[in-house]
Amino acid sequence: MNALEFLAWVRGPGLDLALAVFALGVVWRLIEIYTLGRKPDLAPPRRVPAASGWHTLWRRMLPPPGMFRRSPVSYVGGYVFHLGLAIVVFFFIPHIQLIKALLGLSWPGLPSPVIDAVTVVTLAAMVVVLIDRVRRPVKRYLSTFEDYFVWVLTFLPVLTGYLAVKHLWLPYTTMLALHILSAELLIALLPFTKLFHAFTAWGSRWFNGEINARRGVPV
Amino acid sequence: MSSTALQAHNSTRATRGASLERAVEVLKEVIDAPIASYFSSCVHCGLCAEACLFYTETGEPKYTPIHKLEPLRRVWEREYTLLGRVKKWLGLSKPLTDEELGAWRELVYDSCTMCGRCSLVCPVGNDLVYMIRKLREGMALAGHAPPGVVAATRRTVEIGSPMGIRWPAVAAQIKHVEAETGLKVPIDQAGAEYMLLLSSMEIINFPEYLSAIARIMHVAGKTWTLCSEAFEATNSGIQIGVSDIARVIVARVVNAAERLQVKTVVSPECGHAYFALRWDGPNLMGRPFGFEVKHVLEVLDEFRVQGLIRTEGFEEGRLTFHDPCQIVRRGGVIEPQRHLMQMIARDFVEMDETGKYNWCCGGGGGVSANEEAEGLRLAAFKRKKAQLEACGAQTLVTACANCRIVLEEGLEHYQMALPVVGLTELVAKHLAQDDGRRQDEEG
Missing domain, CATH: 1.20.1050 (Glutathione S-transferase Yfyf (Class Pi); Chain A, domain 2)
Structure with a gap:
């Protein structure tokens, strides 16, 4: 298989396969989680303002009092790489064209120099959170193979995307194919790893907010 | 009534297997949509550790709240996830053992007061104390609850x-x-x-x-x-x-x-x-x-509020209020104690993290009745000690008899001379004896 055939495969059958695994995986996981249901709470609720699942969904975007000070790298690193990923994935013009081809939806993109800068910042933030994971005793203690594996899985598409756009290291065609392949691995494995928090964190926040809101505690 | 859990504690090795089986069954039963969502969401960021006084005061990573839930997570993964079930079917995952559950006793009982502070900080929204409560169901059934409790x-x-x-x-x-x-x-x-x-x-x-x-x-x-x-x-x-x-x-x-x-x-x-x-x-x-x-x-x-009680006079000096976790953060009684404190104290100061963000006394959730946890409880008390020193209170008021005993013991251990008083008594102490007013209104 030469570079062009490789690119053709990742753009064709590879993409279809990854999208199928992603879609089926997401649906399966959402069903296996949320159809477990829960018992109704029979205690009469105490309703207070600003306490609900929806409030918590938004409130958890910000660090609670005292927490930023205790783990600044988690918050700064976390914000930067999440926002950075969102920007490069959804506002790089070729990505928007791909989404338009797949779903028919499109929106304005950002100029390439902006995407370049955001990419570099995102990569740097990911390196920082990895160092924090290794150096901070709690994070190192909690970390399993999956945590490092998922880091690589997320880092590679960003890195190869940057190298491809900048025509660095490998020939463009090969690098672009590697970029697409790494992105396909990421989306195919997302439903089966901790990356699935992208889907379930909203439900988790809502449950937590709702359960505590019944007792009159805005969490 | 079944007192299996109480009996399990005295059980022999032969009956242990049966109680472990029942414990795993109970853990399977208690896993619901919130718990599955919580475990699916955890990214191992470790921020829950920063909200737990057993971690902040000892620096020991094993006291990270999400780690305390590992036995429950194992059951969830093995029984309720696609990959876990495939692994189980292929014989690639090991079932939970009695030794593992036993090894978790210190984490689930001694170093957790069910104060619920971790549930307020998790960025993905996990309600960790909700899960601890459910894990304890299985732990107790397997005979791993602390003897004192x-x-x-x-x-x-x-x-x-x-x-x-x-x-x-x-x-x-x-x-x-x-x-x-x-x-x-x-x-x-x-x-x-x-x-x-x-x-x-x-x-x-x-x-x-x-x-x-x-x-x-x-x-x-x-x-x-x-x-x-x-x-x-x-x-x-x-x-x-x-x-x-x-x-x-x-x-x-x-x-x-x-x-x-x-x-x-x-x-x-x-x-x-x-x-x-x-x-x-x-x-x-x-x-x-x-x-x-x-x-x-x-x-x-x-x-x-109804004007049925009035107070007269104020307590001398600076007073602060310790919020009992189960009444405040877990119970939703957040404002009444503050209004009542204003009635009896001229100089009422709040601790730095207070109300729903209060720090536990270190003795809730059965910890104060658990002799094995005493050393850990006194270490964890350093958090409250630091809060009290920072706010400079001369009297500590609270509204939980268990907090009160634990606070008194902690203060004594660290040689701090700070009286601990119940808020109800303080209100009664300053109660204005004006039956006449009420009778006038009625008449």
Whole structure:
């Protein structure tokens, strides 16, 4: 298989396969989680303002009092790489064209120099959170193979995307194919790893907010 | 009633296998959509550790709240996830063992007060204390609850109170209170508006509470009663995590209150007693109650708002309030104590992280009844010590008899001379004796 055939495969059958695994995986996981249901709470609720699942969904975007000070790298690193990923994935013009081809939806993109800068910042933030994971005793203690594996899985598409756009290291065609392949691995494995928090964190926040809101505690 | 969990503790190796099997069954049963969502969301960021005083005061990563839940997570992964089931089918995952559950006892009981602070900080929104409560169900069934708390629970079931107190001890205290206040303490009075519960700790160590209530109810002009068959509010079934025993203990109060046809049951200055009755109670009984459950602070604040009680004079010096976790963060009684503090203190200061963000005294969730946890509890107390030093209070006020004992022990251990007082007593101490005003209004 030469570079062009490789690119053709990742753009064709590879993409279809990854999208199928992603879609089926997401649906399966959402069903296996949320159809477990829960018992109704029979205690009469105490309703207070600003306490609900929806409030918590938004409130958890910000660090609670005292927490930023205790783990600044988690918050700064976390914000930067999440926002950075969102920007490069959804506002790089070729990505928007791909989404338009797949779903028919499109929106304005950002100029390439902006995407370049955001990419570099995102990569740097990911390196920082990895160092924090290794150096901070709690994070190192909690970390399993999956945590490092998922880091690589997320880092590679960003890195190869940057190298491809900048025509660095490998020939463009090969690098672009590697970029697409790494992105396909990421989306195919997302439903089966901790990356699935992208889907379930909203439900988790809502449950937590709702359960505590019944007792009159805005969490 | 099943007292399997109590028996499991004394079981032999031969019966251990059976109790482990039942424990795993219970863990499978308690896993619901929130728990599956929580485990699916965790990214191992470790921020929950920063909210846990057992981690912040020891620096030991094993006390990270999400790590304490590992046995429950293992069961979830193996039984309820696609990959876990595939691994189980291929024989690639090992089932939970009794040794593993036993090894987690220190993490699930000794180093967790179920204060719920971790549930407030998790960025993906995991309600960790919700899961600890459910994990304790399985741990207790497998015989891994701490002996001190198991013994307290056995006394509650067999004698009626965790400290082994029977009605005659209460009756003796009533006599004492009646002599001291000149007021009648009503017993088993049907149709009273309020039925008052006590905690063992109050009966033995803090008799001031009952006399304070007698005086406040008298001034407020309210009818109230104690019940000779249900005077104990604490529920260690909740703490070790055995729902069927917790239900038996709650049922005593519910049956008595419904028989006496009271409007409101008043939970005493005790944290988990309030949570057990107000929030867990109807779920344990499988039905709402025919009466309301209120914490005494809520009742006092209602009297204040309705103008039924007034106070005169203020406490000397600077006062602060320690928020009992189960009443405040877990129970939703957040403002009443602040209004009441304003009534009796001219110089009332808040600690740096307070209200729903308070730091636990270190002795909740059964930890104070668990001798094995004593060293850890005193280490964890350094958090409260630092908070108290920073706010410069000269008197520490709270509204939970268990917090109060734990605070007193911690302060003594660190040689801090700081009196600890219950808020109800302080309100009673400053109560304005103006029956006349109320009678005028009525007349």
